[in-house]
Every structure is written in C-alpha cells, then in structure tokens.
Amino acid sequence: MAAAMASKLMHAVQYDSYGGGASGLKHAEVPVPTPKKGDILLKLEAASLNPVDWKIQKGMFRPLLPRKFPHIPVTDVAGEVVEVGQGVQKFKPGDKVVAFLTHTVSGLAEFAAASESLTVARPPEVSAADGAGLPVAGLTAHQALTQAAGVKLDGSGQQKNILITAASGGVGQYAVQLAKLGNTHVTATCSARNIEFVKSLGADEVLDYKTPEGAALNSPSGRKYDAVVHCATGIPWSTFEPNLSANGKVIDLTPSPSAFATFALKKLTFSKKQLVPLFMSAKSENLDYLVKLVKEGKLKTVIDSKHPLSKAEDGWAKSIDGHATGKIIVEP
Numbered sequence: 001m002a003a004a005m006a007s008k009l010m011h012a013v014q015y016d017s018y019g020g021g022a023s024g025l026k027h028a029e030v031p032v033p034t035p036k037k038g039d040i041l042l043k044l045e046a047a048s049l050n051p052v053d054w055k056i057q058k059g060m061f062r063p064l065l066p067r068k069f070p071h072i073p074v075t076d077v078a079g080e081v082v083e084v085g086q087g088v089q090k091f092k093p094g095d096k097v098v099a100f101l102t103h104t105v106s107g108l109a110e111f112a113a114a115s116e117s118l119t120v121a122r123p124p125e126v127s128a129a130d131g132a133g134l135p136v137a138g139l140t141a142h143q144a145l146t147q148a149a150g151v152k153l154d155g156s157g158q159q160k161n162i163l164i165t166a167a168s169g170g171v172g173q174y175a176v177q178l179a180k181l182g183n184t185h186v187t188a189t190c191s192a193r194n195i196e197f198v199k200s201l202g203a204d205e206v207l208d209y210k211t212p213e214g215a216a217l218n219s220p221s222g223r224k225y226d227a228v229v230h231c232a233t234g235i236p237w238s239t240f241e242p243n244l245s246a247n248g249k250v251i252d253l254t255p256s257p258s259a260f261a262t263f264a265l266k267k268l269t270f271s272k273k274q275l276v277p278l279f280m281s282a283k284s285e286n287l288d289y290l291v292k293l294v295k296e297g298k299l300k301t302v303i304d305s306k307h308p309l310s311k312a313e314d315g316w317a318k319s320i321d322g323h324a325t326g327k328i329i330v331e332p
C-alpha cells in the first residue's frame, strides 16, 4: 500500500515565492506524501484557512516559514486515514480524524501526512468541515480563555466579565461559545451586520465596533472586563485600560511592537492590569476536548464559505480580505 500511494500524484495548491496573495497560488500535481515514523497519511475531506496561512506567504514569518519553496500551505484538516507510518498506535486505515499539521506539511491538497501526536478521532456526528475549523481557531480560543484568562469551561469558577473583540471571526466565534460554557458574562465586538449572529452564539451584549461607543469598548451594562480576548487588531492599550477591572488582562492574539512594549512596561512596573501576548501551542487533548464538545452539540463551527480545492484561491482572497463570518473551508 505504502509503495502504491507514494508513486501516485495528487492535486495540490502551492506557492513558490513570498507575496502574490491569491494569485500567487498555483495548482500542481505533486507526489502523495509518504508517512514517516509516527505519521499517518490522510485522504483529506476538508481544510480550513487561518490568517496565519497568508501571513506566512506574505513573508511575516521569514526566515523561519515556509521552510522551503514551493510550499503547500494550511494546517487545519479533517480526513480519513489511508496509511500509517511505523510505530503508529492510535489510528488505522478507515479512521476519520481531525489534525493540526504544523507548517512543514500541508493541507491544501488531496492527501497530507499528519503527526499521530496532533491528530484526534472524529466521531460521525462531527462533519469534516466542522472538524477542520477547530485546530488553530478553536485551540487559540480555548487557550486564551482557560490558560490566559483562567476561565473554567465546566462553569465551576467565579463569574468573570470577558470582552471578545472581532467575535464574528474564526477565533472569536469559538471564543464566545466557549466563554459562555464557562459561565462568564460576554461583551463582544463586531460590525452591525453581525450583531444578531454574535448574540445567537451567546454573547450577552454586543458593540458595533464602527460606532464611537463600540470603538471606546465601553460595556453597555457598565461592566469592567476581567479579561479581553483580543482577536481584532489596531486597538491601543489606552482604549482598553479604562475598561479593565483592577486585575484585568488583555490577551492579544496579534501583538504589535507597541503591544510588546506595553507587555514589558506592565511587567516591569508590577501593574495589576496586564497585556499578555498569546501564541497558540497545539495540544491534542485540547483538540480532542473541542471535537467532543462539537459532538455533544455544545460547540459549533460557524462556516463563512466553502470552496472546492480547484478554487482554493477564492477562499484565500476571502481570508486576506478580513471580513469572514466564521471559518473559510476548502474541500478537495
């Protein structure tokens, strides 16, 4: 089987230099990857896009990423196991899974090799698209709330007031739903067209970020925020600061140089109000937990749009545009 797959070609979407946006993506026939020790080969059923995918193409992570050109992008996938590498214990051909691929291998293709350690089982109740939405966006929302903000998702902790900016985006939609499982009071920001949608996810109050009150982040009910899951960009510390509770934290998912300066200053001055830059660190037990929440109907993946692999560049352009409501899915 291994030899048979390795000699086959698959359709993939890749780029061979920095920049170029959607038009820099090229369709190619490339060899199906061979699973190395500890890897499993997946026939992909869905992949989801994240802003980091096109930020890598833009060169924002050079010289670390991509490792080489041409590069097949995208890390978040769901599919079926077709082959397992040496030493793989948890999976066998035919199993349905969700995987986080890391940035050296790639999901914008018909097949991908995934590490067993970052792959979890996908029960029949969780569609491929719903599962593929979870890795980067779901794990980031989970880490921000549980690790950085100290929210207990079983609702057992003290009630906290949480602000979620860009609540209509890929991370934000999961963050609102998870925060509500944790028995928090959620204030969310989005644009006028998404207010009802964000309320339907469970947000207690919603601010239109294009209005003066929304831009000032003032809670309509007068609350001060214990934590901000900051999924938007371009909001200065001076806007957050008066809205925070005495020990309030801003968890910044896209920290700018000035955010790092604020982080250092607040640490050095022993400020009770803190800015916390967050970088997602993928853990399979957390991905498994999120898949189970979807299975149980406690968490859903809101899908902005689905694109066939043959038109992956349309999804890519949509992600770069920055106005997706939920996750952008590509289906081989």
Ligand SMILES: NC(=O)c1ccc[n+]([C@@H]2O[C@H](COP(=O)([O-])OP(=O)(O)OC[C@H]3O[C@@H](n4cnc5c(N)ncnc54)[C@H](OP(=O)(O)O)[C@@H]3O)[C@@H](O)[C@H]2O)c1
Pocket (backbone or CB within 6 Å): 050, 051, 052, 136, 137, 140, 165, 166, 167, 168, 169, 170, 171, 172, 189, 190, 191, 192, 194, 209, 231, 232, 233, 252, 253, 254, 278, 279, 280, 281, 319, 322, 323, 324, 325, 326
């Ligand atoms: N540090 C990490 O480990 C990590 C992990 C994941 C993501 N991130 C970063 O987190 C950010 C969010 O990611 P994502 O996947 O959620 O992005 P996304 O899905 O592309 O976000 C798009 C959404 O953001 C909304 N939005 C844009 N500007 C806004 C503003 N100023 N206020 C309120 N809403 C706004 C848009 O609403 P409208 O269309 O209505 O404007 C749209 O619904 C990105 O910068 C990403 O790179 C970091």
